[in-house]
Amino acid sequence: MKQQEVFRALADPTRRAILKRLQRSAASAGEIGTLFDITGASLSHHFTVLKQADLVRTERRGRSIVYSLNTTVMEDLARLLLDLVPARSKSGGKS
Amino acid sequence: MKQQEVFRALADPTRRAILKRLQRSAASAGEIGTLFDITGASLSHHFTVLKQADLVRTERRGRSIVYSLNTTVMEDLARLLLDLVPARSKSGGKS
């Protein structure tokens, strides 16, 4: 997991909202764009960051490009965070 | 949980390293400072961000100020992330 890229990607509220939308189902860029009051260019920038972090996958479908969530990375991240928490002597934390 | 502050705090690698150090045990600012090649002023800045996010607690002990991890916020965060992951129809995710 590209740790730094992932944390950076999650630091922006718009990107977190995008992920939340994708949680429901995959969606095209334009479809997601209707949810936010930003230009397509800005949206594209956010997708670039999310892709760099491997948080989303893309697939061209006709004219549109469909984005979907990469749940694996998010699970890794949650595990990593729980590892930051002591007093959980269940599974050993790797440094 | 101050979601935006928390994500922002975690976006910096030095701050994540600080949290990782605090996972082992509480420590004073100076003690933590020996681990990084930055000035005390920069370190203090990072502590401010971590405090704003409620990720650490402080306690004065003589001349030093001792920092310790606030595990509650980190657990909240991990739960929030797992909520971002679908295909986990165990507990309902609140929006």
Add this chain to the structure above:
DNA sequence: GTTACATTTAGATGAGTGTCTAAATATATG
């Protein structure tokens, strides 16, 4: 190929961030 739609790229701008040096504050000790 041209027109229409969907997304990305290029370049610019203003706000935010990490870092530094220097000065200030706080606590302990002589």
Add this chain to the structure above:
DNA sequence: CATATATTTAGACACTCATCTAAATGTAAC
């Protein structure tokens, strides 16, 4: 109170980032 140690605050600087407009690219349909 003066000195030493520990941390914070103030101000500055370079860099990153989110956003925009305008232009370019890619895909489909005519």
